[in-house]
Amino acid sequence: MSGIAERPPALNACGSAPHRAVLSLLAIALGRPAPSGLKQDLTQSRPEEIATIANNGHVQTVLHSAFLNSADLGSALPQDLLIYFAEMQRANAARNTAAREQMSQIANILSGHGIPVLALKGAADILDPLHPTPAHRYISDLDLLVPESRAQDAARFIRAAKGLVTDSSALHVGDHHHMAQIVHPDWPLTVELHLRPGSEAVCSVLTASQIFRDSQPSPVSGVRIPSLEDRFLHHILHGMELRHQTAALNLRLLADHICYLRRISDESQKQALTRLNRRGLADWQTDLGALAEALNGIPPEPGSWATQALVNFANPDASRHQDTRFWMRRYVQRLMGPPHQRRQLLRKALSPAAWAEFIQFHRDRRRKFK
Numbered sequence: 001m002s003g004i005a006e007r008p009p010a011l012n013a014c015g016s017a018p019h020r021a022v023l024s025l026l027a028i029a030l031g032r033p034a035p036s037g038l039k040q041d042l043t044q045s046r047p048e049e050i051a052t053i054a055n056n057g058h059v060q061t062v063l064h065s066a067f068l069n070s071a072d073l074g075s076a077l078p079q080d081l082l083i084y085f086a087e088m089q090r091a092n093a094a095r096n097t098a099a100r101e102q103m104s105q106i107a108n109i110l111s112g113h114g115i116p117v118l119a120l121k122g123a124a125d126i127l128d129p130l131h132p133t134p135a136h137r138y139i140s141d142l143d144l145l146v147p148e149s150r151a152q153d154a155a156r157f158i159r160a161a162k163g164l165v166t167d168s169s170a171l172h173v174g175d176h177h178h179m180a181q182i183v184h185p186d187w188p189l190t191v192e193l194h195l196r197p198g199s200e201a202v203c204s205v206l207t208a209s210q211i212f213r214d215s216q217p218s219p220v221s222g223v224r225i226p227s228l229e230d231r232f233l234h235h236i237l238h239g240m241e242l243r244h245q246t247a248a249l250n251l252r253l254l255a256d257h258i259c260y261l262r263r264i265s266d267e268s269q270k271q272a273l274t275r276l277n278r279r280g281l282a283d284w285q286t287d288l289g290a291l292a293e294a295l296n297g298i299p300p301e302p303g304s305w306a307t308q309a310l311v312n313f314a315n316p317d318a319s320r321h322q323d324t325r326f327w328m329r330r331y332v333q334r335l336m337g338p339p340h341q342r343r344q345l346l347r348k349a350l351s352p353a354a355w356a357e358f359i360q361f362h363r364d365r366r367r368k369f370k
Contacts, residue, residue: 011035011294013307016314018045022053022063023313025073026251027295029065030258031132034073042076051081057251060085061092062136093135096126098188100220103127103142106191107222109161110146115154117223118145118215120194121234124225127218130259138252141190143178144223145208148195155179155193162186177203202237204279206230229268232260233275240284246322247308249291257292 014020021041028034042050054060064085067074074082103126107117119127122139131137146154152171159166162184171179177198182191197206215224226234239253261269269285276282287305300306312322335342348354 011310013310014314015311017041018049018053019314021045022050022057022059022251023295023310025050025054025063025066026059026255028070028073029059029062029136030255030295031069032295032297034070038073039076042073047078047081050077051084054085054251058138059136059251059255060088061138062089062131062133062255064089065133065136089133089135092138095188096135096137096139099123099126099139099142102187102189102191103144103223104220106142106144106158107220109157110154111222113150113153113157115146115150115157116212118212119143119218119223119225120145120197121231121238124218124231125256127220127223127225130256130263132259136255139189141181141192143192143194145194145197145211147212148208151179151193151195155182158182158191158193197234198238199241201241201279201281202234205233205237205275205281228264229272232264232268233272235260236272236276236285236288237281240288244284244287244305247305247312248323249309249313253288254291254295257288258295261289261292 011020011023014023018041021038024035024038024041028038051060054063064082067082067085103117103119103123110117120143122137123142123144125131125137126134126139129137155171156166158164159171159182162182164182164184177196178192178194182193194208196203196208197211211226211230212224214227214230216227218225225231235253235256239250239256242248243250243253264272273282273285276285283305287309290300290304290306291309294300294306294310335345
C-alpha cells in the first residue's frame with residue numbers, strides 16, 4: 001500500500017512533528033493510506049524521538065508494518081531504525097508463541113485440580129488475535145482469572161510445580177483484584193492470578209461469574225477467553241479508567257480499539273455502550289471511538305475529549321504534570337472513601353515494600369510521557 005491521502009484533519013491538533021509521525025505510521029500499519037505531510041514530519045523528527053514515542057506507547061512492535069504497507073516511507077528514516085522496528089516485531093512474535101506455551105503449562109498444572117483458567121486482556125489477544133498481524137500485540141504480563149474460592153490453591157499449585165516459595169506472603173489474598181505476581185526464569189512473562197476481572201470500575205460492569213459464564217474455548221486446551229463483547233468492554237474499562245479524566249492518549253490502547261471496531265459487530269458495540277451507560281461510563285467508549293475514527297480521517301468535534309487527547313499527546317511535560325495532579329486527587333479521594341480503601345492505604349503506608357512499589361510505579365509513569 002503506497003497511496004498518499006490527506007492527513008486526517010484531527011492529527012493537526014497534535015502540534016509535535018514526531019508525535020504526529022508516530023500516529024500516522026500507526027494508522028498506516030493498521031491499513032490506512034500514507035497521510036500527506038508524513039514525510040515532512042519524519043524529516044523534522046529525530047530518529048530517537050520516533051523510537052522513544054513508539055516504545056513508551058508499546059507500539060514498537062507495530063510500526064514495522066507501516067514500512068511494509070508503504071515501502072517508500074523508509075527513505076525518510078535511517079536504516080538502523082527500520083531494522084529496529086522489524087526486529088521488535090519478529091522478537092515479539094516469538095515471545096507471544098512462548099506465552100501461549102506458558103499458558104498451556106499453567107492450564108495443565110491447574111486442570112488436574114479442577115481449577116478453570118480464563119485469559120484476560122492481552123493474554124486473550126494472544127490466543128485470539130485482534131490485529132491483522134498478531135505480532136503487533138505486545139503484552140507485559142499474563143492476566144489469568146481463576147475462581148476466587150480457588151485462587152490460593154491455584155497460586156500454590158503453580159508455585160510448587162515451578163519450585164517457587166509457597167509461604168503465606170506469596171499466597172496472601174488481600175484487597176487487590178489479583179494475587180502476588182508469579183515470576184519464573186523459564187517463563188517469558190510474569191503471571192497475575194486474578195480473583196476478580198479488575199478494579200471496582202471494571203467489576204461494576206464485568207463480574208467474574210458473568211465472564212466465565214459467557215466465555216468460550218481458546219486454541220490452548222484448558223484456557224478459556226471472554227466473549228468478544230466482554231473483551232471489548234474490559235479493554236475500554238481498563239484502558240480508560242486512568243486516562244479519561246486527563247485526556248491521555250495511549251498508542252497501544254488506540255491501536256487495539258481500531259482493531260476492535262473492525263471486528264466487533266455494530267449490535268455488540270451498542271450492547272457494550274448500554275452496559276457502560278448503566279454505570280455512567282458510556283463516554284469512555286464514545287470518546288475512545290472518536291479518537292480511533294480520527295486516524296481513519298474523521299475529525300472529532302473541536303473541544304472534544306479526542307481533540308484534547310491529541311493536543312496533550314504533543315505536550316509531554318504538561319501531560320506529566322496533569323497526571324501527577326490526577327493521582328494526588330485519586331489518593332485524597334481514597335483517604336476520604338470507604339473504610340476498606342482507607343485500611344488498604346494505611347497498610348501500604350506502613351510497608352517499606354509498598355513504598356518502594358509506589359515510588360517505582362510513579363517513576364515509571366513519569367517516564368512514559370515523551
